[in-house]
Amino acid sequence: MPPVPSVEKKPATYDVYESTLEPKYQERARSELNEESFRIEPAIARMREFIAKHPRIQRCRTDAIFLLRFLRYRKFNVDAACEVLERCLTALQVSPEFFTLDLENPMIERCMCVPLGQNSDGSMVFLIRVGSFDPATFEPEQVVRLNMLALETYVYDEVYQVTGITAVIDLHGMTLAHAGAITLPKLSVIMDSTHNYLGVRIQRIHLVRLPKIAATVVDLISKALSPKLQQRIKDYRRDPAIARMREFIAKHPRILRCRTDAIFLLGFLRYRKFNVEAACETLHSGPDRKI
Template sequence: MTQLIISTPQWSKSEPDLADYENDVLKKQQALLKKELAKIAEQELRETEHSKQECLRQFKLWIAQNEDIRKCILDDSFLLRFLRVKKFSIPMAQQTLLKYLNYRKRFPHIFLEMDYSETKVNELISNGYIYVSPLRDNKGRRVVIYDLSKFDPKKHTGTDMARAHAITYETLISNEENQILGLTHVADISGVNASFLTLFSVTDFAVLIRWGEQSFPMRHKEIHILNMPQALKYVFDFAKTHMSQKLKERFMVHDSIQNLFEKLDPRCLPKEMDGGAISSKTMIQAWQNELDDKRKRLLAIDDIELLSDRGIICSKNKELMNQQQANLVGSFRKLEVD
C-alpha cells in the first residue's frame, strides 16, 4: 500500500491567521497530493486513466438503460465515488449506487434537503459536535472530529445527529481526493451517557450502521475512539456485529490522548485536544466555508429518483437479521441499568 506522508509546519504558540494558514499549509498539501494521487489511485483502487474513462462510459450507459433510476447526476465526480469505493468493479458500483439511493429513500428524514444551514444541524456543527480539520493527516486524509460532550440529547434528536453526519460525509465524498485517499475519524466519546439510547430504536440503529457501510460510498481508513466509558462497550460491541470484518479492524480504541498520538499526527487536531496551534473555532469556521461551497450540490441529489429496489441483490436473510437484533436488545437495556 502506498503511503503519502505529508508534514505540517510547527506553528508558533500563537494561532496563525486563517488566511495565512490557508495559503501556507493547504497549498503545500495540495501540491503534494497532486503529485502522489494518481499513483495511490492506481495501486490501491486499480484506477488508470483508461480504466476510469471506460468504466465511466459503461456506468453511464447502464444508468441510462435502467428503468428504475431517474434524473441521476451523471457528472464524473459523482459517479466516480461509487466506482472508486468498489475498486472499479462495475457490477459492484452499480449495486452501491442502487443501495445508496435506496438508503436515502428508506431514511428521507435524514437524507433529503441536506442543508447545513438548517438550525438544528448548524448548531451541532457550530458548537463542535462534528467538524472536519482543514489539515490532513500524514497520509493525506481529511480528519473528521467528533466531540460527543457537545451533543445534548435533551436538545437534539437522533435525526439531528444523523443529518449532521450525513451532510458532513456527503460534502467530503464530493471531493475526488477524499474518494481516493479515504477518511480518518477521531471521536472523543467521554460525554456519552445512557440518555443517548433514546436517540434511535434498536432496529434503526442497526440498519443505519449496516446499510451505511454497504450503501454509502466512503472509504473509512482509520477510526480512533477516545475516552470510551466502560458502560458504552455494550453499544460498541452491538454496533460492531453489523460491520464488515474490514471495518472492525480499522477501529482503534485509545485510553489516553498520548496513546492516540502514537497513531495520529497531533498537528491535524485542534489545540483543545492538545493538537496543533489551530483552535477548534478556526477549524469549524473553515469547515463551514466548505459546507457552504457544496450546499447546492448536496441539495441537487434530491432530484434523483429510485422507482424500485428490485435491482438490489440482498446478501443476508432479513429474518435472521431481525432475530439477531432481538437477541441484542438486552445489551441496550443493560446499559440503561448501568
C-alpha cells in the same frame, strides 16, 4: 462558484473527466483502487448507461466526479459500483430523515462534526462529538445528517476519494439517554449505510474518551460492523489494558504458553469490567464462570 450538478438521468451531453490528482495520488489510486487511465472513461460510460436504462431511477447525477466516488469505493468494479449507487439512491427515498441535508442546521455552528484537515496519510480527519448532543432530545438521525453533510462537502475532492477519511469519535459526555435512543431499526440503517452505500473509504475510526456507561453500546455497534471495519477501529480504552495483560503474561514465570491476541484478552477484560489486575488474576487462576 461551480455550477449546480444536473440530476437529469439521461442528459443530452456528458462532461469529460479531467484528473486533478497529483502524481503521488494517481499512483496511489492505481495501486490501491485498480485505477488506470484507460479504465476511467469506459467505467464512467457503463455507469451512465446503467443509470439511463434503470427503470426505477428517475433522477440522478451523471457527472464524472460523482460516479468516480462509487467506482473508487469499489475499486473500479463497475457492477459493484452500480449496486452501491442503487442502494444509495434507495436509502435517500426510504430513510430521508437520515440523509436529507440541511445547510441551515443550527447544530453546524455547535461543531458537533468538525473537519480537522488532512493527516499524514492524506485522508480527511473528522471529529464527531457524540456526547455533546443534548441527551433529552438526541436522535441518531442528527448525527448521521451532520456526518453526511460534512462528507458531501469533501467527498467530491478527488484526493479524498482516493485517500478516504479518518473519524475521531469523541464519546465524552455520552449517557444512557444517548444510548437508549439508538434503537435496533435505527442501528440497522446506520450499519447498512456504512457497509453498503456510503461510498466513502473509511481508513480508521478512533474512539476516544469512552465512558463506561456507553461501553456496551459501542461494543454492540462494533460487532455489527464488517470484519474489515472492525480491524480499523482503534479503541483507546482497550489498547493500554491489552498491553498491560500482554506484559503480565510475558513476565509471569509460571505461564509458559498463552494466547495473547486481542480478542482472547478482551474476553477477560470485559468479564472483569476492564479491571486489568482482576482480569490478569482470572486469566492466571482460571475463570469461575463463562467469559
